[in-house]
Amino acid sequence: MRYLISVSLLALGLVACGQGDTATDTAADKTIDTAEPALDAPKRTTSYHPDKSVYFGDLHVHTKNSFDAYIFNVRSTPDDVYRFARGETLRHPAGFDITIGGDPLDFVAATDHGAYMGILPAMNNPDSPLSKLDMAQEMFGTDPDLIVKAFNKIGGSVRSGEPFPEAYDRDIIDSTWQNAVETADRHYVPGTLTTFAAYEFTSVDGRGREDDGFAGGNLHRNVVFESGAPTRLFSTLDSTNPEDLWDWMDSERASGRDVLAIPHNSNVSDGKMFAMTKYNGGELDAAYTKQRVINEPIVEMTQVKGTSETHPALSPNDEWADFEIYEKLLASNVTSKINGSYIREALADGLMLEDKTGTNPYKFGLIGSSDSHVAGGAFDEKDYWSKVGIIDATPEARGSVPPGGAKTWEGVKRDANAENWFSKWGASGLAAVWAEENTREAIFGGMRSKETYATTGPRIKLRLFGGYNYSPDMLGDADMISKAYAGGVPMGGDLSASETAPSFLVWAMRDPRNAPLQRLQMIKVWHADGKAQEKLYDIACSDGLAVDPATQRCPDNGASVNLEDCSISTDKGAPELKTLWQDPDFKSDMDAAYYVRVLENPSCRWNTWDALKAGVERAPDLPPTLQERAYSSAIWYNAN
Numbered sequence: 001m002r003y004l005i006s007v008s009l010l011a012l013g014l015v016a017c018g019q020g021d022t023a024t025d026t027a028a029d030k031t032i033d034t035a036e037p038a039l040d041a042p043k044r045t046t047s048y049h050p051d052k053s054v055y056f057g058d059l060h061v062h063t064k065n066s067f068d069a070y071i072f073n074v075r076s077t078p079d080d081v082y083r084f085a086r087g088e089t090l091r092h093p094a095g096f097d098i099t100i101g102g103d104p105l106d107f108v109a110a111t112d113h114g115a116y117m118g119i120l121p122a123m124n125n126p127d128s129p130l131s132k133l134d135m136a137q138e139m140f141g142t143d144p145d146l147i148v149k150a151f152n153k154i155g156g157s158v159r160s161g162e163p164f165p166e167a168y169d170r171d172i173i174d175s176t177w178q179n180a181v182e183t184a185d186r187h188y189v190p191g192t193l194t195t196f197a198a199y200e201f202t203s204v205d206g207r208g209r210e211d212d213g214f215a216g217g218n219l220h221r222n223v224v225f226e227s228g229a230p231t232r233l234f235s236t237l238d239s240t241n242p243e244d245l246w247d248w249m250d251s252e253r254a255s256g257r258d259v260l261a262i263p264h265n266s267n268v269s270d271g272k273m274f275a276m277t278k279y280n281g282g283e284l285d286a287a288y289t290k291q292r293v294i295n296e297p298i299v300e301m302t303q304v305k306g307t308s309e310t311h312p313a314l315s316p317n318d319e320w321a322d323f324e325i326y327e328k329l330l331a332s333n334v335t336s337k338i339n340g341s342y343i344r345e346a347l348a349d350g351l352m353l354e355d356k357t358g359t360n361p362y363k364f365g366l367i368g369s370s371d372s373h374v375a376g377g378a379f380d381e382k383d384y385w386s387k388v389g390i391i392d393a394t395p396e397a398r399g400s401v402p403p404g405g406a407k408t409w410e411g412v413k414r415d416a417n418a419e420n421w422f423s424k425w426g427a428s429g430l431a432a433v434w435a436e437e438n439t440r441e442a443i444f445g446g447m448r449s450k451e452t453y454a455t456t457g458p459r460i461k462l463r464l465f466g467g468y469n470y471s472p473d474m475l476g477d478a479d480m481i482s483k484a485y486a487g488g489v490p491m492g493g494d495l496s497a498s499e500t501a502p503s504f505l506v507w508a509m510r511d512p513r514n515a516p517l518q519r520l521q522m523i524k525v526w527h528a529d530g531k532a533q534e535k536l537y538d539i540a541c542s543d544g545l546a547v548d549p550a551t552q553r554c555p556d557n558g559a560s561v562n563l564e565d566c567s568i569s570t571d572k573g574a575p576e577l578k579t580l581w582q583d584p585d586f587k588s589d590m591d592a593a594y595y596v597r598v599l600e601n602p603s604c605r606w607n608t609w610d611a612l613k614a615g616v617e618r619a620p621d622l623p624p625t626l627q628e629r630a631y632s633s634a635i636w637y638n639a640n
Contacts, residue, residue: 045191048437051481052451055438056459057107057431058085058377059198059262060222060303060369065112065176066200067154069373070120071139071147072389076375078110078180082187082195084376092374092385094393101380102459102513107433107443109198110180110375111222114235115158117199118176119167133166144391144417152214155331159204159216161240174232181229190439197229198222201261203240204330205272205279215334217270221245221261221296222369226444228257241279243288246295260447262367264300267308268329271340274349274362289359298447301343301454301631302368302429304377304387309597309631310344310534318536320521320599320627324426324456333420347634348525348532351591365450365492365633366595368429368457377430379457381626382566384427384606392422399423400607400622401614408617423622427606428456432630434463434490450492453632458511460630464491464596466637470503472580480505491595491633497640501586504635506539508598509576514628515601516573518542519554522581525634526592539581542574542601559601561625566604566612573601588639595634599627 047053061081062069069076073093084090085108089099112118122128123136130136139150157164181197188195201223206216219242223233234248242261249259266273278288301308306326315321327335339345343366350362370377371387378384386392395401399418406412414423434451435442446452453462463481467488474480484505489495495502510517520540526533538547541554548555559572583594602625604612611618618624 045437045439047191050436051485052434052436052446054461055106055194055433055435055443057105057194057433057443058369058372059107059109059196059224059367059431060111060200060264060300060371061108061375061377062112062200062371062373063110063375064121065118065180066373067113067116067120067158068151069112069389070124071150071154072373072391073142074374074389078112078183079187080375081108081110082183082193086193090375092393093389096385098374098376098378098385100376101383102511105193106438107194107196107431109196109222109224110184111198111200112180113158113202114173114177114199114223114233115202115237116154116167117173117233117235119169119172120154122169122172123167130167130169130172135164135167142390147391152331156214158202158236159206159240161236163237168237177233178231188440191437194438194440194443196224196226196440196444198224199233201234201236201242201245203236203242205240205270209270209329209334212334213332215270215329215332217272217336218265218268218330219263219272220265221263222300223249223259223261224444226258227440230257243279243291246291249295250291258444260298261296262298262300263296264303264369264371265305265308266299266341266343266346267306267326268336269341270329271337273341274346275340276349284353284357284361286357286359289353289357289361292361293359293363296364297450298365298367298452298633299343300369301366302456303371304425304428305371306424306426307428307456308341308343310342311338313338314342314345314532315534318534320597323626323629324428326424328420328424344523344525344534345532347593347595348527348534351525351593352527354591360636363636365447365452366454366631367431367433367447367452368454369431370429378427379430381427381457381604381606382609384609386422386425391417395610395614397422398425400610400619401616406616409620423607423619426456430455430457430459432462450633451490453491453630455630456628458514458600458628458630460511460517460598460600460628461509462596462598462630462632463505463507464632464635465489465505466493466495466502466594466635467505468495468498468500468502470505470580474505475578475580489635491635493635495635495637497588497638499588501582502637504581504594506581506596507576507578508630510574510600515559515568515603516542516575517577518557518559518573518599518601518627520577520579521597521599522594523597524583524585524592524594526590528590535585537581540577540579542577543572557601561602561604563604563608563618563624566609568601568603591639592637593634594637596632598630600629602627
């Protein structure tokens with residue numbers, strides 16, 4: 001893929017390096033390809049751009065090597081993950097074809113559960129001794145009740161950290177992991193598709209929920225290696241304590257293998273993902289905060305099992321806080337505790353912890369990913385296949401279409417799994433990374449530096465910079481991006497203390513496959529009076545509208561959705577929004593974090609599309625529409 005150097009502001013700023021891009025060769029472009037490199041210059045791909053381009057990917061995908069995927073009749077492989085990312089069509093376990101919506105991905109990782117990796121396929125292989133085990137006889141089938149029973153049996157071991165000795169075949173786990181590493185290496189094409197060796201550390205903390213059956217707080221992390229990976233992974237069957245995982249990661253890094261962990265689904269962590277105590281109790285100290293931020297520089301904000309930005313109970317003055325809220329603890333009907341489970345609150349709490357310990361453990365960047373268990377994510381609302389496998393594959397099974405062939409919902413009700421889980425899930429999300437080129441080193445470096453953002457599926461392009469020497473005329477400058485880097489910091493960066501409020505340069509561009517943009521918002525968080533504080537500002541409006549200074553909100557732009565056919569307004573919204581903003585409530589002596597949220601115009605949610613295609617009444621209790629969005633990593637203002 002080739003890129004323009006200075007032909008336009010767009011080329012410098014918001015060009016994506018997706019394989020589907022159609023930028024043309026230009027004289028400027030060919031300068032990159034044909035210039036004679038210095039003898040000691042690193043080798044560059046043709047996608048290289050010093051002002052960086054945005055790359056979209058998915059760092060949370062499962063295959064048959066995950067115990068829960070295999071139980072739900074998934075038979076796809078790590079090879080299929082990379083084939084799907086390239087735009088190839090896969091076969092869903094329910095028998096229909098799935099293909100990525102939009103261009104191929106730029107980067108991806110297969111992230112199978114480390115615990116029992118590859119064990120279930122071996123149990124189902126008559127040539128394997130594991131197939132002769134008594135427990136193997138009850139693991140496989142298509143009956144939903146038996147599937148859930150089998151899931152709970154293996155899942156119980158994963159949660160407790162106590163393996164079934166007869167099934168814990170370390171040679172199979174190690175060889176499956178090595179095959180996954182080799183597969184990622186084989187599919188890596190610098191400049192086209194970046195692949196990472198990765199897996200999931202699947203810790204669930206049920207302490208304090210002993211009377212609630214299978215309920216527990218989700219403490220899952222995806223563990224991603226930059227390039228080289230070890231021969232043996234560290235799973236919850238080694239320890240369920242994430243702090244022990246970090247110790248192992250530190251040792252890997254000391255051996256020359258850089259690695260990071262990405263927490264996900266904090267929304268169902270029962271308040272434990274961002275708790276104010278250690279895993280086994282005790283205050284968070286300097287050693288803890290330093291170790292956590294090194295090992296976990298980014299967090300998964302959004303995925304199929306809900307969005308973890310904030311909760312209406314935490315953000316009562318945020319009209320958009322009630323978005324894709326999913327609150328049931330994994331595989332249970334118990335509601336997760338709110339405090340300690342959401343990212344916005346954690347960003348504020350991290351500022352307090354920095355004052356206390358000297359390091360902010362929650363100074364993390366943001367990404368999205370899918371958590372697909374069928375080798376590919378359903379990112380598109382109008383082409384949604386959910387997550388698990390055969391148990392949620394149809395509109396009826398996931399609760400968007402009345403069961404039993406009914407045309408309306410009168411007198412019928414959903415299956416319990418659809419009611420409590422599947423109908424609440426969403427078509428999300430994607431990771432976006434700003435990097436100089438599409439290589440392991442550059443993409444991983446972007447994640448380390450937190451120049452990342454999350455989207456709920458659309459490929460919205462978003463840039464955020466903060467600095468003290470920005471001026472309004474930069475917004476029309478062809479060298480805006482290079483000047484923004486030179487005069488400030490991008491998302492993920494830090495601003496030093498000043499008596500003058502910093503300026504934030506924000507620029508977003510719509511995904512042409514999705515709805516136009518409606519508004520840009522700045523969320524400011526800080527810690528005061530013993531608790532997290534926040535304020536929301538609309539900072540740019542579509543359709544020539546102006547922010548009301550009294551409410552700090554844009555007026556309604558009048559965009560609408562026709563629920564009879566899911567058509568949307570074509571004359572409302574903006575293809576791009578751009579602004580330079582200063583905090584009207586800035587206090588030079590107060591630490592704060594600032595991040596951007598971009599909202600599209602409303603469009604149909606997946607359940608409305610399901611009902612429309614089936615020709616039935618849409619579910620009256622599910623949201624008919626949603627506003628897709630993107631969330632930037634923060635910029636931190638440091639008062640001291």
